[in-house]
Amino acid sequence: MIDVKELPEKLESLESGSAVALKVDVEAYFDVITALTDDFTRGKEMQVIYTTSTISSSTIIQVLDAFDIDRSKVQFVDAVSYMTMGVDKQREGVTYVESPTMLENLSLKIEYLLKKYPTEKNTVVIDSIDSLAIHNNNRILSEFMHILISNLRSHDCYTFVMSVSEQESEDIDNMLAMVCDDFIEISSSE
Amino acid sequence: METKDDISIIPDEKREKCVTGIEGLDTILNGGIPRGNSVLITGSCGTGKTTLSLEFLVHGARKDENCLFISVTEASEKMLNNVVPYDFFDESLIEQGKLNFVDTPDIYEELGLRDKSEFSFKEINELVDKIEELVVENDIERLVVDSVTSICFQLKTEEKIRDFMLNLMKTLSSHGCTSLLVSEISPEAERYSQYGVEEAIADGIIMMGNMERQGDLLRTLQVVKMRGTDHSRAKYVLDLTAVGVLLVPMLKGGGFDAGGENK
Secondary structure, eight states, X not given: OEEGGGHHHHHHTOOTTOXXXXXXXXXXXXXXXXXXXXXXXXXXXXXXXXXXXXXXHHHHHHHHHHTTOOOTTEEEEESSTTTTTOOSSOOTTEEEOSOTTOHHHHHHHHHHHHHHSOOSEEEEEEEOHHHHHXXXXXXXXXXXXXXXXXXXXXXXXXXXXXXXXXXXXXHHHHHHHHHOSEEEEEEOOO | OOOTTTOOOOOGGGSOXXXXXXXXXXXXXXXXXXXXXXEEEEEOTTSSHHHHHHHHHHHHHHTTXXXXXXXXXXXXXXXXXXXXXXXXXXXXHHHTTSEEEXXXXXXXXXHTOTTOSSOXXXXXXXXXXXXXXXXXXXXXXXXXXETHHHHHTTTOSHHHHHHHHHHHHHHHHHTTOEEEEEEEOOTTOSSSSSSSXXXXXXXXXXXXXXXXXXXXXXXXXXEEEETTSOOOOOEEEEEEETTEEEEEEOOOOTTOOOOOEEO
């Protein structure tokens, strides 16, 4: 287990094309988001595609804005706001998927953003596997993760799959062990 | 009569392919549609038939091929306003004559067929001759007819539909023109074409559908048949985007019955 403050350094040591499972203490959740969208990408020609099925993109955007983080390189795929009837207007930098059960559409939106905004390097964040597991059968979720990560590897993307320590499940741990190259447990500093 | 020496059989892997430019589809088709094939693009409304067909032409025009869209169901201008605005669409392709649009009411007017409720065999031949004239005069390499079902509506009998389809496909193929013939079917249809004749004659069938799974409506695509190439027969989920049609394999959930239903 590492402290969240050590995460940026740990991320720097990763090879491109890596798929990494991040098991996060709930207190460290927003620090991890900051590390992935800011520390890791700063000074690099890198785009972040942040896929959320946990909390809405507008909430994450508020947090990033509160920390004064540059969002110009972050594109969101939001699979939660439509489901909660939380989309009253389309927001720039956000692509919506109607429901977290539409896993193929999540892949399609990621593919779309990779083509629409081609950059030298890309980071794809899946936040989170736990929330996807609420809405999807384990077998279809495993199949989705396997296909998605294989595809992202072919694009030489960094892939981060987040899960929350407090929602630990053996099935999900096994699934992540099978599709990811690395497994990092992150605790809060406080 | 053709003798054995006159007939040359080109192995599938050596047939020249017409690269559609739709990345996922070219992968499914092992490199593209064999040149000269007439392919039925079939499905119910809202499945993306027109958008996919138009993209096929735009990619062709960008590769300097002359392309023709024959619009039967709606005026081409209105159709262009309604499709997804492509990032790669260049209006100069139309000005350069690479991407051409013809509306059937104009053809019918020229042939004196405008007020006919049913075409005779002679009129069917005249219609095919007119399409051939357009293909030859403009050196068309890619053609879309959207839709053949609407033309067939005025043919009434199975014999006439068969005659029209056979004649059209043979003519297009003889000029090396790769064509997508859009076919409309009802969501409940258990066959690939409205009249059952078109599917038997076509060199290829690309089936587009709406599949309902747990209340979600997914757009799907499946290549059912394609003469002249090996191809995947699996079902894919597609999205119509500004960067073009995107495809991913449909998830099966390890045999889990996800409750999918074709619409």
